[in-house]
Amino acid sequence: MSITYLDAIREAQAHALRDDPRVFIYGQDVGAFGGAFKATKNLAQEFPGRVLDAPISEDAMVGLAVGAAIEGLRPIVEMQFADFSVVGFNQIVNQAATLFWRTQVPCPITVRLPFGGTSGAGPFHSQTPETIYAHYPGLVVLTPATVEDAYSMLLEAVAIDDPVIFCEHKFLYRHLKAEKLPTEALPVGKARIAREGRDLTVVAYSAMVHDALEAATELSAEGWEIEVVDLRSVKPLDTDTIIASVARTGKLLAVGEAWPWGGVTAEVIARVTSEGFNLLDAPPQRLNAKDTPVPFHPNLWAAHRPTVRSIAAAARKILRS
Amino acid sequence: MLQTAANPHADSRRVAGHALTDAYRFMLRARLLDDKFAALYRAGKIHGGVFLGRGQEALSAAIGVSLEKSDVFAPLIRDAAGRLAFGETILDAVRTYLGSALGPMRGRDGNVHRGRPQAGLLPMISHLGAMISVVNGVLFARRMKGLSSVVGVACLGEGATSTGSFHEALNQAAVEKLPLVLVVANNQFAYSTPNARQFACADLTDKAAGYGVTAHSVDATDLAACLETVGAAIARARAGHGPQLVVAELLRLCGHGEHDDAGYIPPALKKSALGRDCLKVTEDFLLAQKLADAAQLGVWRSEAIREIEDAVALAQREPTPNPFTEKWSALASGHLDELREET
Numbered sequence: 001m002s003i004t005y006l007d008a009i010r011e012a013q014a015h016a017l018r019d020d021p022r023v024f025i026y027g028q029d030v031g032a033f034g035g036a037f038k039a040t041k042n043l044a045q046e047f048p049g050r051v052l053d054a055p056i057s058e059d060a061m062v063g064l065a066v067g068a069a070i071e072g073l074r075p076i077v078e079m080q081f082a083d084f085s086v087v088g089f090n091q092i093v094n095q096a097a098t099l100f101w102r103t104q105v106p107c108p109i110t111v112r113l114p115f116g117g118t119s120g121a122g123p124f125h126s127q128t129p130e131t132i133y134a135h136y137p138g139l140v141v142l143t144p145a146t147v148e149d150a151y152s153m154l155l156e157a158v159a160i161d162d163p164v165i166f167c168e169h170k171f172l173y174r175h176l177k178a179e180k181l182p183t184e185a186l187p188v189g190k191a192r193i194a195r196e197g198r199d200l201t202v203v204a205y206s207a208m209v210h211d212a213l214e215a216a217t218e219l220s221a222e223g224w225e226i227e228v229v230d231l232r233s234v235k236p237l238d239t240d241t242i243i244a245s246v247a248r249t250g251k252l253l254a255v256g257e258a259w260p261w262g263g264v265t266a267e268v269i270a271r272v273t274s275e276g277f278n279l280l281d282a283p284p285q286r287l288n289a290k291d292t293p294v295p296f297h298p299n300l301w302a303a304h305r306p307t308v309r310s311i312a313a314a315a316r317k318i319l320r321s
Numbered sequence: 322m323l324q325t326a327a328n329p330h331a332d333s334r335r336v337a338g339h340a341l342t343d344a345y346r347f348m349l350r351a352r353l354l355d356d357k358f359a360a361l362y363r364a365g366k367i368h369g370g371v372f373l374g375r376g377q378e379a380l381s382a383a384i385g386v387s388l389e390k391s392d393v394f395a396p397l398i399r400d401a402a403g404r405l406a407f408g409e410t411i412l413d414a415v416r417t418y419l420g421s422a423l424g425p426m427r428g429r430d431g432n433v434h435r436g437r438p439q440a441g442l443l444p445m446i447s448h449l450g451a452m453i454s455v456v457n458g459v460l461f462a463r464r465m466k467g468l469s470s471v472v473g474v475a476c477l478g479e480g481a482t483s484t485g486s487f488h489e490a491l492n493q494a495a496v497e498k499l500p501l502v503l504v505v506a507n508n509q510f511a512y513s514t515p516n517a518r519q520f521a522c523a524d525l526t527d528k529a530a531g532y533g534v535t536a537h538s539v540d541a542t543d544l545a546a547c548l549e550t551v552g553a554a555i556a557r558a559r560a561g562h563g564p565q566l567v568v569a570e571l572l573r574l575c576g577h578g579e580h581d582d583a584g585y586i587p588p589a590l591k592k593s594a595l596g597r598d599c600l601k602v603t604e605d606f607l608l609a610q611k612l613a614d615a616a617q618l619g620v621w622r623s624e625a626i627r628e629i630e631d632a633v634a635l636a637q638r639e640p641t642p643n644p645f646t647e648k649w650s651a652l653a654s655g656h657l658d659e660l661r662e663e664t
Contacts, residue, residue, distance in 0.1 A: 060489035063490060070462075073465065101651040106653040162657070239659075
């Protein structure tokens, strides 16, 4: 049996619906149609009345989820694309994220964001907006990179008593496969050492973990041992695991598919330089997408985001410094 | 199809006398509470803004008394009367305005941004129209849990009808056939912006047809009309007739907040029928109908003043929030806190 990242997301939702009567799914085309990416395939049939089509109203979708959460339910909201979540931004950052702090009433909603670039998707179906959500207090922002994490972290997201922004990478949906679903997992908030090494720490998350691992394999042929840290969750950010890795390697490259201004890679560099400056043998570097909207054409798209080649090149530069 | 259950000339005689006196007493308490907040604001005793419901008490009280305690209420900034009638205490209001650590918001939020979500009283955020879909969510969840006969009221001003949130949420409620009552207080000005710069339809009730919901309109200077119209809208929602839109006509008899002298309101409008003070109109009506005499009105007034003064005196003696013992965490899941603040 082979399970894709997308299957894992579907299975985690089926599991949550089966185990917890408080769970329901609300989003555009998620009902009988099974979702734009089929992440809710057959769930409306298996769980009648609990997987519901929403009008094209991202603001009202999240608002409804907040109201249901106040009543003790555990809604999962599917944004058709992460890019459209900004239409519901106000409800996410001002309503959901402030509710517990203001009132002590928890707001356990999970907002699923199919995010990240696939060739040909263009400026409005490719964005990686994890940074803007991580910036707001009161939100948990998850970025699973593996089939196993897609499953276990989505189950944990539903169980968490706070609003969770669940960033699932569209490129990994069908591309990534595993033999079986996990029975145990690292908890949310813990990063994972995806590959051990002694010469350079590459911190990545979501799809970039796989590009970083491939770059590490390429560099191993040149005699370099690269350690790859998969953040798993960008908020909370597991600074301890990153610093421990940098303590071993003395060098840091932070890689993200998001835009360069601010963001997760900048946060990683800031924390390592302020808390572990003495551990660094070379200036830490980061690699992000270019500071333009995400292009449509594959030639431009492939050059816009970090790639195995550009990660390896950035790594060589640090290693030779 | 235009569905209109509008009754702009509600027959006051159909509203029972005790319903009028009950609602009047909430109006009176709200007005006196607002007056106290205005005085405290001028004395520099209140941090942040003060927002009064002067002129909106009849509408607001009618909402509060028409709801059951098990219903859901999302008031807006001018709903002190409705809040009191729904069950909010004067002390909750005073503690929030004065920043008592013992209030429902514990100094984390202030003035009109107070509530007790688990008692069905939702704490508004400042983004207009944003509370409507949250009320939808509460109603949706109650239905999912098999609880029927619950109604949710969301209040807004005419300015909020221009927001995307209003459109999305009213459409959502209609699609889901939720027992939502949306009460629009058309007080002619959104802060300083007059209706002519806010919307172009002849009447805000015209909007209802586009959503497939029933519209009601009411003169909000007339308490009996408010009780009848709001009561009917809530009853229709409770009976399963889906969302109801109530548009109430009034004039705001104060600034947007106490920082605003409202110099933009034309004097002629203040002198028009729209500019009548609903509290005075109600008092005159109660006296004329012999539902209360002047002595009784005086007793109610002094009882309310005593209650307000007691609450203010208590809240002023209470501890204020302590930044050193404050839990600086926005998450319910303590184990996910980064706890990386500087020490």
